[in-house]
Amino acid sequence: MPSLAINGGPKAAAALKPPDWPEVDSADEAAVLTTLRSRRWCRLSGKEVESFERAFAEYHEARYGIAVSNGTVAIELALLACGVKSGDEVLVPAVTFIASASAIVTSVGAIPVFVDINPETATMDPDGIEAAITPRTKAVLTVHYAGYPVDFDRILPIVKRYGLFLIEDCAHAQGTEWKGRKVGAIGDIGTFSFQESKAFTAGEGGIVVTNRNDLAERVRLYHNIGRKIGEPGYAHYVLASNYRLSELQGALLHVQLERFKEKEARAKHEHGQFLAEKLYTIGGVKPLRKDDRITQRGYYFFVIRYAREQFGGVPRDRFVEALRAEGVPCDVGYQMPLYKQPAFRKEELSRWLHPATKPWPDYERVDLPNSDHFCSEEQITLPHQLLLLDESKLELILDAIVKIKNHPDELR
Numbered sequence: 001m002p003s004l005a006i007n008g009g010p011k012a013a014a015a016l017k018p019p020d021w022p023e024v025d026s027a028d029e030a031a032v033l034t035t036l037r038s039r040r041w042c043r044l045s046g047k048e049v050e051s052f053e054r055a056f057a058e059y060h061e062a063r064y065g066i067a068v069s070n071g072t073v074a075i076e077l078a079l080l081a082c083g084v085k086s087g088d089e090v091l092v093p094a095v096t097f098i099a100s101a102s103a104i105v106t107s108v109g110a111i112p113v114f115v116d117i118n119p120e121t122a123t124m125d126p127d128g129i130e131a132a133i134t135p136r137t138k139a140v141l142t143v144h145y146a147g148y149p150v151d152f153d154r155i156l157p158i159v160k161r162y163g164l165f166l167i168e169d170c171a172h173a174q175g176t177e178w179k180g181r182k183v184g185a186i187g188d189i190g191t192f193s194f195q196e197s198k199a200f201t202a203g204e205g206g207i208v209v210t211n212r213n214d215l216a217e218r219v220r221l222y223h224n225i226g227r228k229i230g231e232p233g234y235a236h237y238v239l240a241s242n243y244r245l246s247e248l249q250g251a252l253l254h255v256q257l258e259r260f261k262e263k264e265a266r267a268k269h270e271h272g273q274f275l276a277e278k279l280y281t282i283g284g285v286k287p288l289r290k291d292d293r294i295t296q297r298g299y300y301f302f303v304i305r306y307a308r309e310q311f312g313g314v315p316r317d318r319f320v321e322a323l324r325a326e327g328v329p330c331d332v333g334y335q336m337p338l339y340k341q342p343a344f345r346k347e348e349l350s351r352w353l354h355p356a357t358k359p360w361p362d363y364e365r366v367d368l369p370n371s372d373h374f375c376s377e378e379q380i381t382l383p384h385q386l387l388l389l390d391e392s393k394l395e396l397i398l399d400a401i402v403k404i405k406n407h408p409d410e411l412r
Helices: 026-038 048-059 071-081 099-108 126-132 152-162 213-223 247-280 316-325 369-378 384-388 391-405
Strands: 064-068 089-093 111-115 137-143 165-169 189-193 206-210 285-287 294-296 301-306 379-383
Touching (some): 026 247, 064 071, 071 099, 089 099, 301 369
Antiparallel strands (some): 285 301
């Protein structure tokens, strides 16, 4: 009689029911309906986006917030505002969503230089940052991967010493705090995403935050066809496109933000701590490293680091199949480091980068061992909405892992 669900046994986490996502309640419906009936759906004629910008910037302890159409655009505008141009190099982690790196190429014709991660944190290795800096380096684009913040104590002195911009990609990190301060405006400029899978959402959308007036003004111009918000007429001060957020999205985001602040951010932080501490007791499955400087943890997903040697040699992907069968929704993240993506082959780069900017990195020969091992052997992800469940339900995840560990022979 098989024990594991993948072989026909009972599910250890059959009672684990992930919350519906995105969450929708009467406040969301009322906000959208009120804006719909106002017939002021463009940010140029309404006040919803402006109100959300102020509230989000205040929550993330930034002086300025400029809402935009999506998180990729937010990165593109941050690069433009920092003056990154064709031929410049921008350091970026090898493990992240492709937009963190593709925006460097497609928006300004600059060159991504991939930096290895620290496997304990899944974020850029500060030693790798310093080793990768060249005279062409203009900025460091950090990613708070899975909501885990980068080591600012190490990275800020490096960017200051070399005179570089620090751009924070916070798409995963709504609500994350480093030493009591929200991420986003700790560096020069930060970007967030509100795509449907994120911790709060309007389906799509993004925002740029900063404490620097000069950068904020540039982002405002670039996101509004070169026009100044609030200035009547058709004066266009820079050549730019239209990346504005709609009033309907602004209204929805404002309500979602209030719910996130009041309930979800703290619940996910506490439940994430609970799950992390319990994982250590099992063996072979670890969370990202505990760091007391992280005073609140935002989440895009919860990362489990898998060690196959403690599961009878069962490969990570086979373990994931078994865990899903037990009733635990899980995945393996972005599957590969970015330098292995077909989009970074020479023939594709040549469509975007000017020949005068050569030499370009030979991405097909890049070898960053931590990133490669993390993606292919180690990373398992749980969706952030699971952390809204109470601890008794999270125990079911742990039960399923223990069950699989006790029956590795069934997976060979």
